[in-house]
Amino acid sequence: MKILKIVSCVVIPLILEASQFDEIKKRGSEAQSLGNLKKTQEIYCEYLKNPEIENVGLAKTQLAIAYYKDQDHEKSFNVFLEALADAAENKNINSLSDVALADYRHALNIYLEDAGLKPKMTAAKILEKFSDRYEKHKDNYGLGFLIAIAYANLEQYDYFFETFYRAYILCPTHYLVYKTKAALHVKLFERATSESQRSEHSAYIIQYAKQALTKQPHDTTLYRLIINFTPAQCKSECLNEYINRIIDQNIVVARHDIQYYNDLAITFLKFDLAQRFLDKARMWYSYSRVINEAQEYLNQQRTQAEG
Numbered sequence: 001m002k003i004l005k006i007v008s009c010v011v012i013p014l015i016l017e018a019s020q021f022d023e024i025k026k027r028g029s030e031a032q033s034l035g036n037l038k039k040t041q042e043i044y045c046e047y048l049k050n051p052e053i054e055n056v057g058l059a060k061t062q063l064a065i066a067y068y069k070d071q072d073h074e075k076s077f078n079v080f081l082e083a084l085a086d087a088a089e090n091k092n093i094n095s096l097s098d099v100a101l102a103d104y105r106h107a108l109n110i111y112l113e114d115a116g117l118k119p120k121m122t123a124a125k126i127l128e129k130f131s132d133r134y135e136k137h138k139d140n141y142g143l144g145f146l147i148a149i150a151y152a153n154l155e156q157y158d159y160f161f162e163t164f165y166r167a168y169i170l171c172p173t174h175y176l177v178y179k180t181k182a183a184l185h186v187k188l189f190e191r192a193t194s195e196s197q198r199s200e201h202s203a204y205i206i207q208y209a210k211q212a213l214t215k216q217p218h219d220t221t222l223y224r225l226i227i228n229f230t231p232a233q234c235k236s237e238c239l240n241e242y243i244n245r246i247i248d249q250n251i252v253v254a255r256h257d258i259q260y261y262n263d264l265a266i267t268f269l270k271f272d273l274a275q276r277f278l279d280k281a282r283m284w285y286s287y288s289r290v291i292n293e294a295q296e297y298l299n300q301q302r303t304q305a306e307g
Contacts, residue, residue: 021047021055028062037070057087061165068157074191077184080161084168084181093171096142103133104142111146115254116221123150141167145176152183175215182208182225189229202229220246220253224260236268243273247280255290262294271302 024047031039044063048056060083067076096104107130114122127150134143144167151160168177182205189201206229213222223242230238243261246253253261258281265274275298281291 021053021058024059025062028066032066032069037066040066041070054088057083057085057165057169059083060086061161064161065158068161074188076157077187080165081181081184083161083165084172084177087165087169087172090169090172093173094139096140100137100140100143103130103137103140104146106130107143107146111149112219113254115257116224117254117256119153123153126150127154138166139170141170141174142176144170145174145180149176149180152180173215175212175219178208178212178215179219179222182206182212186225199231202231205229217245217249218251220251220257223251224257227264236270239264239268239270240273243277247276250280252284253281255285255288258288258290259294262298266298266301269305271298271305274298 024043028040028043031037031043041063044059044066047053048059048063053059060079064076064080064083067073067079107126110122110126110129126146130143131147134140134147138144144163148160148164148167151157151163164180167174171177185201185204185208189198189205192198192201206226209222209225209229212219213226216222223246227235227238227242243265245251246261258278261277262274265271265277278291278295278298281288281294285291
């Protein structure tokens, strides 16, 4: 797998990336409506053979949709990653208006508060509250990313691909871009058939998750993602770095994640680190049965190890 690179060229708004592509998309849609997904794929693949077309990213997005509907999910995710790499590079990112920013922050808070506990329920909530507003204001790329991710969490990937790509060409450096790239590589990791493929996808997952974390340190699912995919020989050092970062930067972890971090620290015999983490957790939650149970487990394991 080659490292994907963004192609630098003139920025063309999504709605204007048309010309001959409109005809190609019409033919692809007609074939798809007749249930001929293979024909749809052939249409886009033939179109993409032309080295002079400027809307490669848009065409590959449609091809990714066709592959996904044809149950070729691995190829679909790979092609969409290519679509993002081949999109026109936008260096002039517009700031969101106050109203758009308020909508985005509202939706982001809902997304972050879930912390991966009930993604489908959270996705449905975001779509119910914000999909109509986004349809009227598709320049709100922040909201667009969250709408797209909601579709993905509901496994409506045809809507995900189009919505995410639309937001992406407006703001290709958003933290949710990096997180979504990591998530797509998780999907490919799950479908990998060799250890070398899994290792390669793990490296991408960690790379993109770290880039996302730099931009949004309060997305606690990123810490778990990095820790989970870090190779075993580096796991102990990784735990030190990221649990200490959570503590020192006062990153509030969801209640359902407290046991996860406590158990991991104990597994690597980092009893003092586990205690520091639980002490910090008590500052977030004045009373918590989860913390009390975690403390009891920590005390038992420390006693056994020292006995």
